[in-house]
Amino acid sequence: MAKVVVIGIPGETELWLADLGAGTVTKLPPAKGGALAEAHKLRHAGATITKGVDLAIVVSSKEAVASGQFVG
Numbered sequence: 001m002a003k004v005v006v007i008g009i010p011g012e013t014e015l016w017l018a019d020l021g022a023g024t025v026t027k028l029p030p031a032k033g034g035a036l037a038e039a040h041k042l043r044h045a046g047a048t049i050t051k052g053v054d055l056a057i058v059v060s061s062k063e064a065v066a067s068g069q070f071v072g
Contacts, residue, residue, distance in 0.1 A: 002052060006036070008043050009058060015040060 003021040015028045031037035039049050059065055
């Protein structure tokens with residue numbers, strides 16, 4: 001199973017690469033072409049794109065996750 005996830009947060013222009021096996025998150029350079037560049041354009045137009053992820057929640061802090069507060 002894949003252990004790498006590309007993440008984009010609404011309101012931010014950057015895409016991030018989370019390597020779950022290594023425990024790292026790094027900013028991706030701008031995609032110049034291909035499927036990732038096309039997906040990036042779609043997300044800026046308001047689309048939500050998911051593939052191979054069954055849970056993703058944006059929260060304000062890691063403390064919010066620990067307390068179970070999954071609201072902004």
